[in-house]
Amino acid sequence: MSRIILAALAAACLSLPAHAHITLEKPDANAGQPYKGVLRVGHGCEGTPTISLSVQIPDGLAGVKPMPKAGWTLQTEQGAYPEAVTVSGQKLTSGTRRITWSGGRVLDSEYDEFVFVGQLAPGVSGALYLPAVQACEKGEQRWVEIPAAGQSARDLTYPAPVLRVAASEPKAAQSGPLRIEQAWSRATPGGANIGVGYLRVTNTGSTPDRLLGGATDVASRIETHDMKMEDGVMKMRALTQGIEIAPGATIELKPGGMHLMIVGLKQGLKAGDSVPATLRFEKAGVVPVTFNVLGMGAPAPSATPASEPEMDHSKHMQAK
Numbered sequence: 001m002s003r004i005i006l007a008a009l010a011a012a013c014l015s016l017p018a019h020a021h022i023t024l025e026k027p028d029a030n031a032g033q034p035y036k037g038v039l040r041v042g043h044g045c046e047g048t049p050t051i052s053l054s055v056q057i058p059d060g061l062a063g064v065k066p067m068p069k070a071g072w073t074l075q076t077e078q079g080a081y082p083e084a085v086t087v088s089g090q091k092l093t094s095g096t097r098r099i100t101w102s103g104g105r106v107l108d109s110e111y112d113e114f115v116f117v118g119q120l121a122p123g124v125s126g127a128l129y130l131p132a133v134q135a136c137e138k139g140e141q142r143w144v145e146i147p148a149a150g151q152s153a154r155d156l157t158y159p160a161p162v163l164r165v166a167a168s169e170p171k172a173a174q175s176g177p178l179r180i181e182q183a184w185s186r187a188t189p190g191g192a193n194i195g196v197g198y199l200r201v202t203n204t205g206s207t208p209d210r211l212l213g214g215a216t217d218v219a220s221r222i223e224t225h226d227m228k229m230e231d232g233v234m235k236m237r238a239l240t241q242g243i244e245i246a247p248g249a250t251i252e253l254k255p256g257g258m259h260l261m262i263v264g265l266k267q268g269l270k271a272g273d274s275v276p277a278t279l280r281f282e283k284a285g286v287v288p289v290t291f292n293v294l295g296m297g298a299p300a301p302s303a304t305p306a307s308e309p310e311m312d313h314s315k316h317m318q319a320k
Contacts, residue, residue, distance in 0.1 A: 022053075022132050022143045024161050025113070028271065028298040031165050032122035035061065037130075038115050039161060044108035045136030052102040052135035053114050057095075060124035060165070063087035064096040067115035072104035087119040102135075125167040126272035129160040164271035166292040166301070175287040177205025178245070180279065184301055185262070185291040187271045195269050197222065197260035197277070197291050198300065200252045203245040209283045212242040213260075216277035220264025227257055242282065254300055271295040 025038035044050050057064050062085035068074050079097035086092070099116060106112045131144035145156040153159040166184065173180040183199040203209055214222035224239040243258055245251055253259045262269075269275065273293040278286045294301075 021159060022134060022161055024130070024163055027162060028164050028166070028295040029120055030292075030294075030301050031120050031124050031167055033120055033301075034117065035120050035163070036115065036117050037163070038113050039130075039132065040111070040113055041106060041134065042111045044106065045134065045139045045141050047108045048136045048138040049108060050106040050112075050134055050136050051104065052100065053132060054098060054100040054135075055114070055116075055130050055132045055161075057097050057099070057118070058128040058130060058163075060121045060128055061118045061163075062092055062095055062121060064099070064116055064118035066096070066099045066101075067117075069101055069104060069114065072101045075100045075102070083121075085119065085121045120165055125165050125274070128163040128165055130163065131160040164295045164298075166272060166294045167274050173287050173289050175281070175284040177203055177207075178209060178281065178284045178287065179204060180287060180289055182301055183277075183289045183291045185269055185275060185293045186298055187273075187293055187296045188265065188269045189296060190268065192268070193263075193265050195219065195262035195265055196255075197262055198253045198255070199260070199289065199291075200250060201245050202250040203247055206247050207283070208244055208246050209281050210242040210244050212280045212282060214277055214279040214289075216262065216275060218266055218269070218275055219262045220266075222277060222279070223261045223263055225259055225261045227259065269293045271298075 023040050025040055026036070029035045039053065039055060041050055041053060059082050062081055066074055066076060076096045077098040077100075078094060080094045081092065084091045084093045099114075101114055129146050131142075131146075134141045134143065141158060143158050144160050145158050146160055147153050147156060153162065164187075173183075179202045181200045181202070183197065185195055185197050188195050201211065211224060213224055216222060224243050225236055226239050227234060227236045229235075238261075239258070243251060243253075251258070271293055275291040275293060276288065277291060278288050280286055292301075
């Protein structure tokens, strides 16, 4: 088996949830946006049923409200926030900091979910950890370990559930009649030398323009690419003539279609990063943008439908 295929398989494994752990159904979110947290419990302790689950709410997640569960007792602990957070127009200085569901019973052979909703603060980004304690009829498991600097969660025995938060979307970049919005990317697996970029461009003028590519300090270059179904096979190709934006038109670069290829990465892209770059247009010239990096496999900030096909960049990966 070639090194490229091995690297692709490794990348796929990295994107799979650790079913033996307590994890969040949606591990990626955007700063300043509402968030629905679903804690997944897929096993008990030493083969015995789960009878309690307690989760600590991190700084940066405010206005949290837990969902009651039939047959379970719900308790919350309140506390102050490091700084006020506005939720639904109301400035909050304190709120729920811990949730505990108890008194129910989930067999070791069963699966269950524990749900809460909240609001992410506008200035938060990076990894937010939600330490959880799972009590069972026999013993407990404390999912509270947080990676040290340079350490991976895969190295931990009892990792805390983690929520990867992308920074708030910057203001739309404007160059003449062109408006560029919602620039984002995805984290790259180890060994990958290719990243992807997505965004939305609107031409408010009366003449067409063309997106030709771009540049960033974290890679060699940025190219325009497309992905199309041909004879039942999804194929990618470089758009050597760029992407035209007609007068009055909006184009969206997104998974499963036209996109930017960030070629020759000098460093991996990590969830929570903000990557400065410039885009080059035929008429508008060079326009600065910032790509917000979400987790591997994350949907678009605008909730791209899950039915859209994913791009396979495994052929661009290099094993270390």
